[in-house]
Amino acid sequence: MAQAATEIHHEAHGHDAHAHHGPQGILKYIWSTDHKMIAMQYLFTGMFMGIVGGFMAYVFRMQLAFPGVSVPLFGVVSPGEYNALVTNHGSIMIFWVAMPVLIAAFGNYLIPLMIGADDMVFPRINRLSFQIFLVSVLMILASLFVSGGGFGGAWTSYPPLSAQSQYNLTSIGATMWLIAVALEFVAFLLGGINFIVTLMNARAPGMKAYDIPVVAWMIVIASILFMLSVGPLIAGAIMLLFDQTIGTGFFDPARGGDPILWQHLFWFFGHPEVYVVLLPAVGIVIDIVATFARKKLFGYKIMIFTAVATGVLSFFVWAHHQFIAGIDPRMANIFTVTTLLISVPIAELLFVMIATLYGGNIKLNTPMLWALSFIAEFLIGGVTGIFLGASGADIYLHDTYFVLAHFHYTFFPIAIIGTFAGFTYWFPKMFGKMMDDRLGKIHFWGTIIPFNMIFIPLFVLGLGGQHRRIYNFQNFPELAAMQPFRVLATVSLIIMLLFQLVFFWNCIKSWRGGAKAGRNPWKANTLEWTTESPPPHGNWPRDAMPRVYRGPYEYSVPGREDDYWPQNLPS
Amino acid sequence: MLERLVQQASSYAADIDGLILLVLVLVGFWFLLAEGMFFWLIWKFRERPGGRSEYITGKEKHLKRWISIPHALVLVCDVFIIIASVRVWYDVKQHLPQADETIRVTGQQWAWVFTHPGPDGDLDTPDDIQTVDDLYVEVDKTYHFQLESRDVLHSFSVPVFRLKQDAVPGRRITGWFRPTVTGTFDIQCAEICGIGHGVMAGRIHVQDAGTMAQWVTANSSTAAQ
Ligand code: HEM
Ligand SMILES: [Cu+2]
Ligand SMILES: [Cu+2]
Numbered sequence: 001m002a003q004a005a006t007e008i009h010h011e012a013h014g015h016d017a018h019a020h021h022g023p024q025g026i027l028k029y030i031w032s033t034d035h036k037m038i039a040m041q042y043l044f045t046g047m048f049m050g051i052v053g054g055f056m057a058y059v060f061r062m063q064l065a066f067p068g069v070s071v072p073l074f075g076v077v078s079p080g081e082y083n084a085l086v087t088n089h090g091s092i093m094i095f096w097v098a099m100p101v102l103i104a105a106f107g108n109y110l111i112p113l114m115i116g117a118d119d120m121v122f123p124r125i126n127r128l129s130f131q132i133f134l135v136s137v138l139m140i141l142a143s144l145f146v147s148g149g150g151f152g153g154a155w156t157s158y159p160p161l162s163a164q165s166q167y168n169l170t171s172i173g174a175t176m177w178l179i180a181v182a183l184e185f186v187a188f189l190l191g192g193i194n195f196i197v198t199l200m201n202a203r204a205p206g207m208k209a210y211d212i213p214v215v216a217w218m219i220v221i222a223s224i225l226f227m228l229s230v231g232p233l234i235a236g237a238i239m240l241l242f243d244q245t246i247g248t249g250f251f252d253p254a255r256g257g258d259p260i261l262w263q264h265l266f267w268f269f270g271h272p273e274v275y276v277v278l279l280p281a282v283g284i285v286i287d288i289v290a291t292f293a294r295k296k297l298f299g300y301k302i303m304i305f306t307a308v309a310t311g312v313l314s315f316f317v318w319a320h321h322q323f324i325a326g327i328d329p330r331m332a333n334i335f336t337v338t339t340l341l342i343s344v345p346i347a348e349l350l351f352v353m354i355a356t357l358y359g360g361n362i363k364l365n366t367p368m369l370w371a372l373s374f375i376a377e378f379l380i381g382g383v384t385g386i387f388l389g390a391s392g393a394d395i396y397l398h399d400t401y402f403v404l405a406h407f408h409y410t411f412f413p414i415a416i417i418g419t420f421a422g423f424t425y426w427f428p429k430m431f432g433k434m435m436d437d438r439l440g441k442i443h444f445w446g447t448i449i450p451f452n453m454i455f456i457p458l459f460v461l462g463l464g465g466q467h468r469r470i471y472n473f474q475n476f477p478e479l480a481a482m483q484p485f486r487v488l489a490t491v492s493l494i495i496m497l498l499f500q501l502v503f504f505w506n507c508i509k510s511w512r513g514g515a516k517a518g519r520n521p522w523k524a525n526t527l528e529w530t531t532e533s534p535p536p537h538g539n540w541p542r543d544a545m546p547r548v549y550r551g552p553y554e555y556s557v558p559g560r561e562d563d564y565w566p567q568n569l570p571s
Numbered sequence: 572m573l574e575r576l577v578q579q580a581s582s583y584a585a586d587i588d589g590l591i592l593l594v595l596v597l598v599g600f601w602f603l604l605a606e607g608m609f610f611w612l613i614w615k616f617r618e619r620p621g622g623r624s625e626y627i628t629g630k631e632k633h634l635k636r637w638i639s640i641p642h643a644l645v646l647v648c649d650v651f652i653i654i655a656s657v658r659v660w661y662d663v664k665q666h667l668p669q670a671d672e673t674i675r676v677t678g679q680q681w682a683w684v685f686t687h688p689g690p691d692g693d694l695d696t697p698d699d700i701q702t703v704d705d706l707y708v709e710v711d712k713t714y715h716f717q718l719e720s721r722d723v724l725h726s727f728s729v730p731v732f733r734l735k736q737d738a739v740p741g742r743r744i745t746g747w748f749r750p751t752v753t754g755t756f757d758i759q760c761a762e763i764c765g766i767g768h769g770v771m772a773g774r775i776h777v778q779d780a781g782t783m784a785q786w787v788t789a790n791s792s793t794a795a796q
Contacts, residue, residue, distance in 0.1 A: 080766040154763045160740060161723040167680065167765055253741020259724060260739060293616070299629035299638065324726070326739045329664040333657050340649040347601070347645045351638050352629075354605065357612040359625030364617070372613065379605055383598040390652050392590045392659030396733040399726065399761040464576045465730030467761045471769040478577070478730065478757040556624035563623055 033123035034537055038130050039109035040430075043423075045137060046101035049092050050416075052141070056089035058497060060471075065483075065490035067472045080169065082471035083152025088144060090155035091177065094277070095184045096137060098415035102280040103188065103226075104133070106422055107195050107219040109430070113528035114216045116204025116546040116568075118538045121197045129190035136183035143176035151177035154469060156266055159251035159259045163243040175244050182237050185230050192223035204527065204568075206548035210300060211567065213526045213552040215283030217304055222279040225311045229272040236265035263325055267318035274410065275314045279307055281374065281418030282349060288371035288425050289353060290553045291524045293360030294563050297553040299352050306345040306352070313342045323391045324398055332391040339389035346382055350375060361556075361563075366440030370421035373448050374413045381409030384459070402462025405455045412451060420447070420503075427507075428521045432533040433514030439506040446499030453492035457485035523564045526552045530568050580756060580777065581732035582749040583663050588733070590659045597648045663733075667747055670715040674708070678718075678725030678738040681767025683758060689791045700790045704773040709783040710753045718744045726762035729775055737762055750777040 029037060055073075062069060063077040070076050077085070108126065112119055120126045144150040151173040153162040162178075165171030199212065199220045239250035240262065249255025251262050290297050297303065319327060319335040353375050362368070384406040387393050397403060420443075427435050466479050473479040473486070520529040527546050531539055540546060546568040554565040572595070573579075573588040616624075627634060675686035675694055685706040689698035694717070708714060718727055720738035728735040729748070736746050758773030778786065 078766075079769055083763065083766060083768070152763075152766065158724055158762070161763065161765060167723050169766060253739075258741075294624040296626060296628055298627065298634075302629065302638065324664075324735050325737045326742060326744050329660070332660055332664070336656050336660070337653055340653050343649060344642060344645055348638060348642055350605065351641055354609050354612065355629070355634075355637055357609070357616060359627055360612075360616045361618055361622040361624045362613055362616050364613075372609075375609060376606060379602060379609075383602045386598045386652065387591060387594050390590060390594055390656035392587060392656040392663065393594060395660070395663055395735055396587050396591070396730070398735055399728075460576075463573060465757075465759070467728065467759050469763040469768060470759075475770050475772045476757050476759060477774075556626050558626050 031127065033119070033127045035108045035112050035120045035123070035126065036430075036535065038126050039105045039107075041130050042100045042108060042133070043105035045134065046097050046099075046105060047419075049096040049100070049137065050419075053089050053092040053097055054497060054500075056085045056092070058493060060085045060089070061490040061493050063471060064473065065487045067474055077471065079471045080149055080152055083154075083469065084144065084150035084170070084173065086469055087152050087154050087177075088140065088150050091181065092140065093411065093415060094155065094273070095181060096140065098277040098411065099184070099188060100133065101419050102277055102284075102415065102422075103195075103219060103222060104129070104191050106215070106280060106284065106426075107191070107223070109426070110213075110528065111195055111198055111216050111219065112202070113429075113531070113535060113539055114213045114526050115199065115202060115207060116527045116540075116548065117198060117202035118540070118542075118545070120194050121202055122194050125190050126194050129187045129194070132183055132190070133187035136180045136187060139176055139180035139183060143173045143180060146172040146176065148173055156270070157240070157262075158266075159240060159243065159262050160253075163240060163251050165244070171244070175241065178237055178241055178244065182234065182241075185234055185237075188223075188226060189230065192227050195220050195223045196227075204546050204548045207567075210304075211548055211551045213283075214286045214297065214300070214303055215280065218279040218283030218307060221304075221307050221311055222276045225272045225279075225314065226276045229269045229276075229315065232265045233269035236262055260322070260326060263322050264318065267321045268315070270321065271318045272311070272314045275310055277414050278410070279311070281414040281421075282307070282353075284418050284422040284425070285371045285374045286353060286356075287524075287526070287552075288367050288421055289356055289375075290555060291425075291522050292363045292365065292368040292371075293357055294363075294555045295356050295360045295553070296555055297352070298355040298358070300551065300553065302348065303352055306348045310342060310345040310349070313338065313345065317342055317389075320389055320391075320394070323394050336389060336391045340386065343382070343386060343389075350379060350382065366435065366437050366444060367421055367425035369441065369444045370417055370424060373444070374417045374421060377409060377417065377448075377451070378413040381406060381411075381413065384409060396465075397462065399468050400462040401458045401466045401468065404468055405458040405462055408455050408458075412455075416447070416451075420444075425522070426528075427510070428517030429528055429533045429535070431511050431514075432517050433510050434517050434521060435510040435514060436506050439502055439509070443499055443502040443506060446502060447496055450492040450496035450499070454489045454496065457489045461485050520566075523562075525554060525564050525566050527567055530566060578731045578752065578754075578756075579733075580750055580752040580754065581729075581734060582751055583659070584731070584733040584751075586659050586662065590655050593655050594652055597652060601645065601648070664746070667715065667745065668713055668749075670747065671712040672709075673715040673717065674706070675717045675719065676706070676727050676738070677721060678727065678760065678764070678771075679721040680723065680765050681760075681771045683727075683760075683771070683773040685773075687787070687790075690787055698791050700787070704758075706758065706773060706775045707783065707786050708750055708775065708777055710750050710777050710779055713747060713749045715745055715747050718746065723764050724762045725760050725764050725771070728759045728761040729756060730759065731756045735761055750775075753777045753779055 059074045062071040148170040153168050161167050242248040249257040251257045251259045316338045320339045323332045517533045548567045556563045677684040685702045687700040688694045689700050718738045720740040725738040734748050755776050760771035
């Protein structure tokens with residue numbers, strides 16, 4: 001009790017020191033420009049949206065397993081609602097969960113702390129970024145409740161369906177969806193500028209490019225990818241908005257437009273976007289693996305350069321989403337080659353992670369279990385992608401549940417496993433308390449086993465020819481018989497969702513009564529572990545900003561008594 | 572392998588399945604190798620009380636091989652897959668074999684409209700036969716289809732044929748298939764097309780020459796009236 005009180009007092013004091021140039025009370029949090037506060041705002045908003053997206057998955061999976069049933073907490077799912085649920089589930093999970101949590105929350109929290117800076121270079125732009133993001137959140141949530149319902153034209157929003165309300169029957173919902181997505185892009189453009197500039201300019205004295213922890217690099221490379229790829233899509237979004245609202249015909253063949261143009265613009269962004277969310281998750285995993293294997297990373301530079309190579313290649317593969325969309329069939333051959341080539345750097349990323357385990361002293365606590373499961377599960381996502389990159393095989397597999405299971409085996413490890421890994425690893429830093437490891441492990445197994453039980457059946461359904469975005473498979477005689485697989489997936493999902501209660505309970509319990517973490521509970525090397533937990537405003541006392549003397553992964557260096565060697569310790 | 576789940580009913584179904592099998596074998600090998608290595612390392616180097624990790628930087632020549640050799644081998648596998656894939660793709664999508672007959676497939680919200688050329692064998696003549704959601708074709712005949720859409724994107728998919736092609740408004744996309752087995756099979760729409768996407772289910776009836784001839788006579792007489 002007494003401890004908690006001093007903790008709170010300390011918190012208040014830390015902020016007071018700066019309060020004279022900021023508003024008071026609750027506004028202090030809303031208008032905070034502190035990177036850690038903004039990170040928390042992104043984190044909790046993202047997690048909340050994760051609950052929304054998960055709930056949507058629950059509703060439409062119930063409909064698929066038990067067609068026509070009145071879904072508890074929702075009701076009967078109409079075909080229009082089904083489409084809107086699927087569309088918004090996908091959009092929310094990618095744009096309002098993966099992006100804010102992996103890029104914005106971890107990026108904001110970690111970059112300044114890991115490079116020894118007192119804040120982002122542009123704190124106000126940072127705040128603006130979150131505020132715009134918040135508007136986009138409200139916009140997408142509101143779009144679900146307007147007349148006509150939420151947009152149901154899939155997260156890819158292909159015109160003419162998305163462009164004309166006579167086709168999609170959700171004029172307001174479609175436009176609100178589009179505006180929400182566009183605002184989200186603006187938020188991340190602003191945030192991205194900040195990450196890049198901060199990493200380039202605000203590093204602690206002595207920190208050279210190759211002394212930067214991999215996760216910070218990854219978030220910055222991801223931000224650069226995002227900024228380079230999103231431009232064409234923003235242009236496309238504006239054209240689509242005009243098609244929707246003032247009747248232009250950019251994508252309408254009857255008026256000289258071309259619907260396939262949208263697909264090129266979308267996937268020119270959409271494919272790099274996959275790597276935008278992948279790279280931060282990979283960074284998180286690498287930092288955790290190095291810490292708990294007590295190992296120097298196997299090939300730091302290989303890692304950074306393969307990430308860059310993946311990023312560059314990812315700009316040349318987009319049309320693998322369009323093999324059978326009506327593009328010139330000769331083009332498919334080029335994109336098959338580029339797509340399969342991208343397997344080389346991705347395989348290399350995984351090899352490096354696996355090789356790092358060699359010779360380690362591997363501690364299997366909760367964050368490490370998450371990090372390792374990322375490797376095991378993402379590998380499934382990776383290898384199944386080869387089937388789809390091979391144009392000849394994609395003729396059959398395109399838009400089936402095989403694709404769906406494939407990309408959930410990439411996105412789930414990224415967005416869910418990566419988040420839990422990072423969250424459980426940095427929780428002690430963020431909140432000053434240790435999490436309960438036993439509850440953490442229960443939550444881990446309760447998530448990872450059902451996750452596989454959801455999506456393995458969906459692979460089978462996809463190979464069986466089941467297509468996506470269909471609200472009732474009983475209408476297709478060849479598919480009707482495979483119902484047990486659908487039920488298995490749905491039941492597994494419900495089990496997985498229930499196990500999330502363990503996580504929330506663990507958070508609350510640990511936050512209120514967990515053991516005090518101290519500065520460096522994991523005996524890790526990177527700079528964020530050299531300050532208090534949670535770090536004060538300004539991160540370190542002004543006269544004691546860290547200096548860097550070595551790289552971030554000097555674990556188990558021969559001749560040293562400790563098996564770690566913090567970056568800021570003079571030799 | 573795949574035919575255990577979904578019958579093969581077109582001339583190229585087996586090629587596509589063969590390609591999928593080839594990819595399965597190659598990536599399956601890498602998958603098992605990587606996962607095997609991964610779990611073995613976790614077990615072998617699990618925490619020992621008082622244990623200490625080795626200091627390995629990854630710069631050591633003999634260790635770098637652990638990355639560079641698999642790297643090269645992955646590339647070799649990629650080349651095999653690319654060659655196999657391009658060959659299948661060429662046969663199915665790029666190359667149009669001589670047609671015995673040409674039909675038209677039109678997607679619309681939310682039905683498939685099929686136009687059969689009728690007795691004269693030509694489309695856009697008065698004896699064309701139109702059907703909705705049911706497509707009648709003859710076994711062992713090569714068909715060209717002209718795929719069109721009246722409104723939004725649709726995708727003409729016949730899983731037993733391993734055939735799929737998007738329909739795009741404003742375009743006429745020509746493709747081909749050759750049924751090899753008689754029977755009635757699903758046609759699915761594989762591209763979301765609005766609230767009726769889930770009911771856009773057609774059936775394709777592959778018939779022997781005699782039944783097909785009867786069907787044409789029976790329907791062309793009504794069409795001509
Ligand atoms: C919580 C567990 C999840 C389950 C059970 C689940 C399940 C599904 C299912 C069954 C569909 C397809 C529905 C249909 O096509 O009719 C779907 C679509 C999708 N999901 Fe998930 N999902 C989950 C988590 C995620 C996550 C974490 C992401 C990404 C970060 C994600 C991204 C998507 C996307 C992009 C789509 C495609 C939406 C569209 O077709 O427009 N999902 N999900
Ligand atoms: Cu892609
Ligand atoms: Cu459809």
